[in-house]
Amino acid sequence: MTGNDEIAVQIRVWQETGESAYREYVIPVDGEMNVLNVLEYVHEHLDPAVSYKSSCRRGVCGACAMAINGKRRLACETVAEDGMTINPFEGA
C-alpha cells in the first residue's frame, strides 16, 4: 500500500546475471505522470539498471512502445497508475 502522493509499479529489469525479472519501485507523483515519466524517474533516481527506449516524448515517433499491464502501449501516452506492470522489452 502507498500514500496518495506515491505509486508502486513493477518494471522488468535486466539483471547482471543475464536474466530479466520484475522489480517493484515506489515513485512520488507530482500531478499527472505518464509511464515514460515514471521510467525516467526510476532510471535517474532509483535504479540506473532500468532501461527503455524513448525519443520524441509526445506520441509521434513510437520509440517508447512497450507492454503496459500486458497491453501494447506508448509509455508517453499512458497515464501512470498504482500497481501497473511495465515491460519495456515487449510490445515494441
Next chain:
Amino acid sequence: MAWEDPKVTKLALTSEWNKLLFSKASMREVLEGRGSPLGGVYFSLKHFPANVFDALEQAYPGWKFQGDDFSDLMAKMREGYAAEVGPAAEYFEGGIRINERCETSLPGLYAAGECSGGLFGANRVAAATTEMVVEGAIAGRKAAKMAAENEAPPIDEEQVEHLTQECTSFFDREGSVTVAELRGRVRNLAYTGIGVIRDAKGLSKAVSEMEEIQEVLSSLTLATKRRHHNREWMESIELRNMAQCLLLSARAARERTESRGVHVREDYPVVDNINWRQHLVVRKGGEGIKLTPVPVVSQTEIPKEQIPYEEAIVQAAEALMAKKELS
C-alpha cells in the same frame, strides 16, 4: 512584450519569427528578475473574447495539435488560467558543414536535414521539412552515385580499435560521479551559458566548465555493467558527444562578437555586416579546436554597416510586410 517597436511585436505574433522573438522576450523577463516560480513566464489567453476562442477551437478540433491533446489545458485557459512557459531548443541553425552536393569534409559521407548547417543563415523561418526533403534527395542521389562508381574505402582498423576502446572504457572507470548527475550539469550549462541570451562572461564560463566536465567524464562510474539493455552506457556515450558539441558551440558563440538572428550577444547588440557576414567553420582535429570565418555566398547585396539588433529586425519586418503587400 519586451520589444519596443510595434512592428516587431506584430512580427512576433503573426509570423514564423515568433519563436525567436518570444524566446528572447521571455528570457529577458526571467533575467531581469520578473520570471515565474519555475523560471519561465506566464502565458494567458484571457484577452480572447469567447467567440474568438470558439473559432480557435474550430481550427484545432478537440484542441489536438500534431499528436498532442491540449483539451485539459485549454479548458483551464478558457477560465482565465495562465500557464508557465519557457524557451526550449527547437532547431539548430548550425551543423555539419556541407556544400551544395551535401558532401562533408569526409569523402563518401553526406549530411542532410537539420544535422547539416548554414542553409537558413542565422534564423530559420522556412520549413525544416523542406530542408530535410530537398537535401535528403540530393544526398541520396550523390551517395548512390558515389557508391556505384567507387570501391569501398579501406577501414582504418586502428581507428576502430581506438573508438571501441573509448566506448567500452566506461566499464573500467572507477569514480564517484554518476551519469544522471553529469547529464544534469551539462543540460543546465547549455541552458544558462549557451542559451537564448549570451555574453562573453557566460560563454567563457560554459567553455571552462565544459572542459572540466570532459575531465570528470574519465571518472564516471556505471552502476550497470552489462553490454545489452544498458541505457546508462548509452547515456554515457551520448554525454561525451554532448559535452564535445556544446564546447564547440560555446567557443564559436564566444568568437562571434555580434548579434544575428537567434544568436544574441548582450555585450555586442549589433548586427555587424562589416566583419561578420560570415559562417564560422569549427574544426576539431589533433591540434585542437580551430575556428575559421568563411564569407557567406549570397546574391543579395547588403550594405557594409553595423545595425543595432532590434533595428535590424524592424528592417527585416518592414521588408517582409512590403513583400506581402506586393504579392
